[in-house]
Amino acid sequence: MPKPIRFSRRTWVAGWVLLCGAGIAATAGLDAASAPDPRPEEPVSAECAEYIADIETQLAKAKQQGTDDGILAFSRSKVGADDCSDEIRDHFGGDR
Known part of the structure; x- marks a missing residue:
C-alpha cells in the first residue's frame, strides 16, 4: 500500500482560506444577482x-x-x- 502524501499545516490552512474566500465571493455574487428590482413609481389618483x-x-x-x-x-x-x-x-x- 502506497504511503499517503503528507501536507504541512500551512498548506491545509492556505487551502481552507482559499475555499472560504471562494465561498464568500460566490455568496456575494449570488446576493447581488438576486436583488429585486425597485418598484416603478405608479401614478397616484x-x-x-x-x-x-x-x-x-x-x-x-x-x-x-x-x-x-x-x-x-x-x-x-x-x-x-x-x-x-x-x-x-x-x-x-x-x-x-
Whole structure:
C-alpha cells in the first residue's frame, strides 16, 4: 500500500482560506444577482393626491398649534371612495 502524501499545516490552512474566500465571493455574487428590482413609481389618483394633501395640511396645522404629539386620526365618510391606504403608506414612508 502506497504511503499517503503528507501536507504541512500551512498548506491545509492556505487551502481552507482559499475555499472560504471562494465561498464568500460566490455568496456575494449570488446576493447581488438576486436583488429585486425597485418598484416603478405608479401614478397616484387625483382623489388620493387630494387626500394626501389634506393630511399634510392637517399635520402642518397640528405642528403649528403645538399639538404635534404624533397621533392624528383620519376618516373617510365617502362611500365608494378610492382605497388610498397603499399610496398614503408609500408617501409617508410606511414601507420602511
